[in-house]
Amino acid sequence: GSAALHLAQAEDGKGLDDFQKVYNAIAEKLRDEDEFDGYIGYGPNLVRLSWHVSGTFDKNDNSGGSFGGTYRFKKEADDPANKGLQNAARFLEPIAKKFPWISHGDLYTLAGVTALQEMQGPKIPWRPGRVDADEKDAPENGRLPDASKDGNYVRHYFGRFGFSDQEIVALLGAHCLGKTHLENSGYEGPWGAATNTFTNEFFVNLLNENWKLEKNDAGNEQYNSNKGYMMLPTDYGLIQDGKFKKYVEKYAKDQDAFFEDFKSAYVKLLENGIDFSKLGKAYVFKTLDEQDS
Ligand code: ZEM
Incomplete structure (x- = not known):
């Protein structure tokens, strides 16, 4: 099939500085709550969340994917493949409260980008514009991969x-x-x-x-x-x-x-199914360390 892509619509009046504030709130909380999971911290769990909200995508009908932020619905969060991601979801609750204007899809993907950069990964160009969808648009369970295979x-x-x-x-x-x-x-x-x-x-x-x-x-x-x-x-x-x-x-x-190759593939994963052509350039965020110096 050739279902139309979702058209990105950036949060009204918000720009780089606003999203950098969200980035910083996530990064500071990562730094503060470093004892999670035997001092691994929440970073890996946030990266896994960003991949699982995107990993439901199907290019054949453009269903699933990060656009609609449907992980916030019980149906998707309760997929057995999502076990353990309640930690990331709880971590992000106060961030969502503090920045009520950001869509869930943007928050989940920005959290993955933040975690990767704060864990000394590559700079990940990120674009806003995901829009909260209805519960009926949440993908069915079973779209995430089976680790026992070859x-x-x-x-x-x-x-x-x-x-x-x-x-x-x-x-x-x-x-x-x-x-x-x-x-x-x-x-x-x-x-x-x-x-x-x-x-x-x-x-x-x-x-x-x-x-x-x-x-x-x-x-x-x-x-x-x-x-x-x-x-x-x-x-x-x-x-x-x-x-x-x-x-x-x-x-x-x-x-x-x-x-370099991870950056490109990860951006593609997070942006699957979305048409960003009406928006400007992607944002690149500063790490907390870069802002300190
Ligand atoms: Zn994972 N992944 N993953 N993955 N993953 C786990 C944990 C993490 C697969 C998989 O079955 C599992 C990608 C692809 C694939 C991360 C990132 C990314 C776990 C352990 C399993 C079983 C979960 C647990 O027990 O808590 C399979 C089969 C994959 C594809 C074939 C891709 C792509 C990723 C990101 C780009 C990360 C960061 C973790 C660690 C999470 C944590 O809480 O420590």
């Missing part, structure tokens, strides 16, 4: 967004952040050591650790290394498939290339 499944899954092999590998580098939690997903453990700094560590570990396929306490198979790191079967799929593996090798060697 590389071919991952390629097919991301085909729904129109992503290339290179974009898929770059996006999955976000698994340098945070960890899996048995009570959320039935997997357990972090992908690496620096769980709240954005780096190319995911790719380095994927290639260099000694991985063993083991059953965890929930009865699911995951790859474990003797350093206490893990990989989901879908992550491991990226080195079982030659077309994916060449990008894993590239990003393990070249963090700048990873940052």
